[in-house]
Amino acid sequence: MMGPNSVRVLAELFDRHPLQLTANDQILDLGCGTGLTSHIIAKETGAKVYANDLWIPANENKKRFAQWGSGEQVIPVCEDAKDLHFEKKQLSALISIDSYHYFAGQEGFFQEKLLPFMKDKGVVLIGIPGLKDEYEGRAKELLSGWLGEDAYMFKSQGRWRALIGSHDRIEQAETWEMDCFQKAWSEWLATNNEFARGDRQYFETIIKPYTCFVGIYIKLKPNSIL
Numbered sequence: 001m002m003g004p005n006s007v008r009v010l011a012e013l014f015d016r017h018p019l020q021l022t023a024n025d026q027i028l029d030l031g032c033g034t035g036l037t038s039h040i041i042a043k044e045t046g047a048k049v050y051a052n053d054l055w056i057p058a059n060e061n062k063k064r065f066a067q068w069g070s071g072e073q074v075i076p077v078c079e080d081a082k083d084l085h086f087e088k089k090q091l092s093a094l095i096s097i098d099s100y101h102y103f104a105g106q107e108g109f110f111q112e113k114l115l116p117f118m119k120d121k122g123v124v125l126i127g128i129p130g131l132k133d134e135y136e137g138r139a140k141e142l143l144s145g146w147l148g149e150d151a152y153m154f155k156s157q158g159r160w161r162a163l164i165g166s167h168d169r170i171e172q173a174e175t176w177e178m179d180c181f182q183k184a185w186s187e188w189l190a191t192n193n194e195f196a197r198g199d200r201q202y203f204e205t206i207i208k209p210y211t212c213f214v215g216i217y218i219k220l221k222p223n224s225i226l
């Protein structure tokens with residue numbers, strides 16, 4: 001784990017919006033970190049998974065996937081989410097856990113940087129830490145003691161819905177505060193990871209009162225000529 005239990009977050013996304021894919025489909029796990037979710041996505045869907053991350057080298061993830069027995073199905077990639085190199089309409093699904101807020105907090109990001117790679121009828125599932133609705137716009141004031149300069153990345157589900165915006169290819173987009181917050185955090189805080197130890201001292205005073213996990217679901221229209 002590199003933060004609140006990413007498998008819990010993934011499970012809620014899959015429960016709410018099940019994917020029905022085959023071995024011919026290709027999925028991008030964007031900002032996959034050390035690849036735990038990529039391995040599970042591969043096992044759960046049977047599809048081919050691109051495990052992309054910026055900070056974790058692809059060769060390290062490659063060794064992990066081989067050890068876990070998913071090396072044939074999961075392809076590690078090390079690219080910046082702002083400059084990916086997939087083919088147009090290559091991906092049936094894009095999944096991103098606890099990373100989208102690092103790079104996608106500007107209007108138009110989804111349309112310009114990710115949408116071109118998505119197939120018609122494609123699905124996007126994202127789970128990220130964010131601000132509870134009532135604190136939107138107050139991230140710096142409320143979270144700086146815990147997150148320092150990174151506090152600005154935390155936004156409410158309403159703000160994320162506005163950032164996703166609209167496009168002729170988008171059939172449906174929804175955002176929500178996820179149910180898995182407490183469990184995902186408890187499982188992370190119970191580890192002996194040095195960052196979990198750091199987070200522990202802020203959980204009751206900052207993390208629990210002001211933050212949540214934001215879910216984002218986007219479904220694309222069929223048969224677009226764009």
Ligand SMILES: C[S@@+](CC[C@H](N)C(=O)[O-])C[C@H]1O[C@@H](n2cnc3c(N)ncnc32)[C@H](O)[C@@H]1O
Pocket residue numbers: 001002003006030031032033034036037052053054055056079080081082096097098099102103
């Ligand atoms: C908190 S970790 C989460 C990793 C993993 N998804 C998980 O939940 O365990 C955030 C990840 O976002 C990735 N990331 C941050 N900025 C990125 C960018 N511009 N492009 C691709 N990945 C990025 C980092 O490499 C890092 O591994």
